[in-house]
Amino acid sequence: MRRTSLSLGLAALVAVIWTLLPIYWILKTAFIAPVDAVAFPAPLWPSNPHFAAAHNIFGFGYTDADGREFLPAGQSKQVINGLKNSVIVAFFVTVITLLIIVPLSYAFARFEFRGKTALLMTILFSVAVPPVSTLIPFFILFIKLGLTGTTLGLIIINLTITVPFITWMLIGYFRNLPAVEPLARVDGFSRLSTLIFIVIPMARSGIAVAAIVSFLFAWNEFVFATQLVNGTPAATLPTAVSGFLFLQPQPGLLSASLWISIIPAALVAYFLQRHIAEMNLVEPVK
Amino acid sequence: MSGIEITNLRKSFGNVRAIKELTLTIPNGVFCVFLGPSGCGKSTMLNCVAGLEDVTSGTIKIGGHDVTNLPPHARDIAMVFQSSLLYPHLTALQNIRMSLKNSDTDAVEAKRRIDHAVGILEIASVLDKKPSAMSGGQRQRVAMAKAIVRNPTAFLMDEPLAALDAALRQSLRLELVVLQRQLGTTTIFVTHDQVEAMTLGDLIVVMNDGRVEQIGTPDEIYNNPATKFVAGFIGSPPMNFFEGQVEDSNNGPTLRTQYGPIAIPRHLFDRMGGSAHSLGVRPQHIDINRTKTDGSIPGTVFAIENLGKDSVIILHDTAGHDYRVLVDPDHGYTVGESTYMCLDLSQAHLF
Ligand SMILES: Nc1ncnc2c1ncn2[C@@H]1O[C@H](COP(=O)(O)OP(=O)(O)O)[C@@H](O)[C@H]1O
Ligand SMILES: [Mg+2]
Numbered sequence: 086m087r088r089t090s091l092s093l094g095l096a097a098l099v100a101v102i103w104t105l106l107p108i109y110w111i112l113k114t115a116f117i118a119p120v121d122a123v124a125f126p127a128p129l130w131p132s133n134p135h136f137a138a139a140h141n142i143f144g145f146g147y148t149d150a151d152g153r154e155f156l157p158a159g160q161s162k163q164v165i166n167g168l169k170n171s172v173i174v175a176f177f178v179t180v181i182t183l184l185i186i187v188p189l190s191y192a193f194a195r196f197e198f199r200g201k202t203a204l205l206m207t208i209l210f211s212v213a214v215p216p217v218s219t220l221i222p223f224f225i226l227f228i229k230l231g232l233t234g235t236t237l238g239l240i241i242i243n244l245t246i247t248v249p250f251i252t253w254m255l256i257g258y259f260r261n262l263p264a265v266e267p268l269a270r271v272d273g274f275s276r277l278s279t280l281i282f283i284v285i286p287m288a289r290s291g292i293a294v295a296a297i298v299s300f301l302f303a304w305n306e307f308v309f310a311t312q313l314v315n316g317t318p319a320a321t322l323p324t325a326v327s328g329f330l331f332l333q334p335q336p337g338l339l340s341a342s343l344w345i346s347i348i349p350a351a352l353v354a355y356f357l358q359r360h361i362a363e364m365n366l367v368e369p370v371k
Numbered sequence: 372m373s374g375i376e377i378t379n380l381r382k383s384f385g386n387v388r389a390i391k392e393l394t395l396t397i398p399n400g401v402f403c404v405f406l407g408p409s410g411c412g413k414s415t416m417l418n419c420v421a422g423l424e425d426v427t428s429g430t431i432k433i434g435g436h437d438v439t440n441l442p443p444h445a446r447d448i449a450m451v452f453q454s455s456l457l458y459p460h461l462t463a464l465q466n467i468r469m470s471l472k473n474s475d476t477d478a479v480e481a482k483r484r485i486d487h488a489v490g491i492l493e494i495a496s497v498l499d500k501k502p503s504a505m506s507g508g509q510r511q512r513v514a515m516a517k518a519i520v521r522n523p524t525a526f527l528m529d530e531p532l533a534a535l536d537a538a539l540r541q542s543l544r545l546e547l548v549v550l551q552r553q554l555g556t557t558t559i560f561v562t563h564d565q566v567e568a569m570t571l572g573d574l575i576v577v578m579n580d581g582r583v584e585q586i587g588t589p590d591e592i593y594n595n596p597a598t599k600f601v602a603g604f605i606g607s608p609p610m611n612f613f614e615g616q617v618e619d620s621n622n623g624p625t626l627r628t629q630y631g632p633i634a635i636p637r638h639l640f641d642r643m644g645g646s647a648h649s650l651g652v653r654p655q656h657i658d659i660n661r662t663k664t665d666g667s668i669p670g671t672v673f674a675i676e677n678l679g680k681d682s683v684i685i686l687h688d689t690a691g692h693d694y695r696v697l698v699d700p701d702h703g704y705t706v707g708e709s710t711y712m713c714l715d716l717s718q719a720h721l722f
Binding site: 262263264265267268270271272273274283286287289 | 442457472
């Protein structure tokens with residue numbers, strides 16, 4: 086017993102260090118003066134905190150204690166614009182995904198109708214297709230429709246991934262919920278009001294997880310964004326951050342922009358995380 | 372006023388005829404148990420009465436009103452589902468309130484009814500708990516409270532005790548009977564457990580394969596089974612059947628079996644006539660001996676079940692047929708012994 090918990094603790098420690106150390110390493114750079122950031126050996130923590138990057142990334146100038154002035158560079162404007170676009174895209178993708186998938190996966194889980202199997206297979210197929218393989222066709226289509234370089238186009242293309250994938254995920258979840266529909270009918274709920282007043286509250290954990298998954302997907306989506314919106318006013322945060330790779334190295338700014346891309350995602354995951362655990366604990370009926 | 376009247380009810384799912392023909396009147400205030408093996412159509416019948424399934428043909432009246440085409444909520448019924456299903460995300464109190472949410476009961480009246488139900492079911496301590504935090508017995512009581520607050524003309528219950536362990540089931544059974552007497556509400560209770568049916572029911576409806584086999588009090592069903600199915604289904608250990616041909620000869624009616632003729636009492640024969648081919652004898656109405664006597668039937672001890680107060684000896688005949696005999700635990704027989712069964716024909720049934 087002691088030995089298992091000891092080795093379990095060790096394993097957890099290794100896993101935590103393995104994932105968090107590189108993130109910590111890059112994130113600390115945001116608060117280190119450019120001269121210190123390139124020193125060897127690099128400082129383990131910002132013992133001498135320096136806030137130039139934190140100001141510059143939001144477009145503000147900064148004068149440090151030694152009187153040196155740091156002016157915002159061009160890429161930082163991109164980051165702020167990318168943040169705004171990413172929030173818009175992730176928000177609408179999440180909301181639209183939920184509006185579609187909740188009734189859709191509920192219907193698949195609970196009702197029998199003609200063509201159900203064929204439709205399910207179609208959904209499975211679109212989950213199985215590697216998204217990259219649809220990139221070129223989408224690109225051509227979007228050019229013809231004038232959707233390249235637009236937030237709308239990006240939202241649409243994100244939905245083509247999130248909707249089938251999360252529908253597939255939620256069908257199983259809805260199936261495992263107790264069949265309270267007859268109970269609701271005896272209590273006088275119509276089919277629609279059963280969905281709204283009974284099933285959705287009952288399924289809130291699964292729906293919250295669906296929201297996390299679609300938000301994080303849209304927030305992190307890079308491949309489509311690179312092709313469709315990079316270099317346009319509709320560019321999202323990941324493409325803006327990647328822009329630093331092609332400039333003269335600015336580790337402080339790169340790090341600050343990573344802070345911006347990680348914090349909202351971490352907040353969303355943090356506030357909805359208890360549902361991830363709950364989703365797997367379908368309450369026992371017996 | 373009559374409680375529930377079902378007339379010529381039929382229900383098909385596509386080609387599956389789940390209810391073939393059912394006519395039944397349940398008098399007001401009666402506790403009626405639907406008993407039958409799994410898949411015989413009990414739940415379908417109950418769902419038709421509740422309005423959860425549309426009937427294929429026939430009419431259903433509850434409290435004198437034709438409700439055949441009304442939705443469940445308009446039928447003045449309350450239902451307790453399999454395993455006492457509740458909304459898993461709501462507390463006991465919220466679950467109970469749901470029963471009145473879509474009715475025009477005013478707040479004062481709702482509170483009075485809920486307090487009353489909580490009082491008689493003694494569930495005040497679990498009102499803030501969700502179903503997953505309650506015991507099986509508590510869930511059952513909450514489900515009953517949820518049903519009671521509707522003040523219905525009829526309670527419909529679909530195997531509410533099925534998922535509980537034997538001891539709890541026994542005590543809840545008693546509570547249910549007492550509660551139903553107290554409220555005097557017409558009740559249909561569905562079960563596949565014959566012990567449950569015998570202990571609960573004023574009236575038992577035995578169903579098989581979408582049809583009613585027999586309707587009667589527990590006494591009538593046990594002592595005068597109308598069909599071979601009922602005879603074999605009710606009673607534990609089950610009734611034994613001896614197959615053969617019934618003939619009326621000079622020496623009185625007999626059943627010709629492979630072990631020779633068995634004389635049949637005249638009154639049995641007169642009731643059934645010559646169409647019978649099966650003699651049913653309950654395990655407690657058979658004696659076994661080591662020596663052959665007149666009209667006895669040979670059998671080899673195959674297994675012995677000790678029930679504590681009695682033992683059941685399971686005999687095989689040469690064809691491998693099972694026969695169960697109830698004996699005192701100090702019977703002294705061992706597996707493999709050859710014995711002879713002596714039937715008490717005054718207690719037998721012909722089918
Ligand atoms: N929704 C349905 N669709 C098709 N067949 C059904 C449906 N519900 C029940 N049946 C069939 O009707 C018969 C009776 O089922 P049911 O009433 O559930 O039996 P019981 O409750 O006595 O176990 C079974 O053969 C079952 O397969
Ligand atoms: Mg059933």
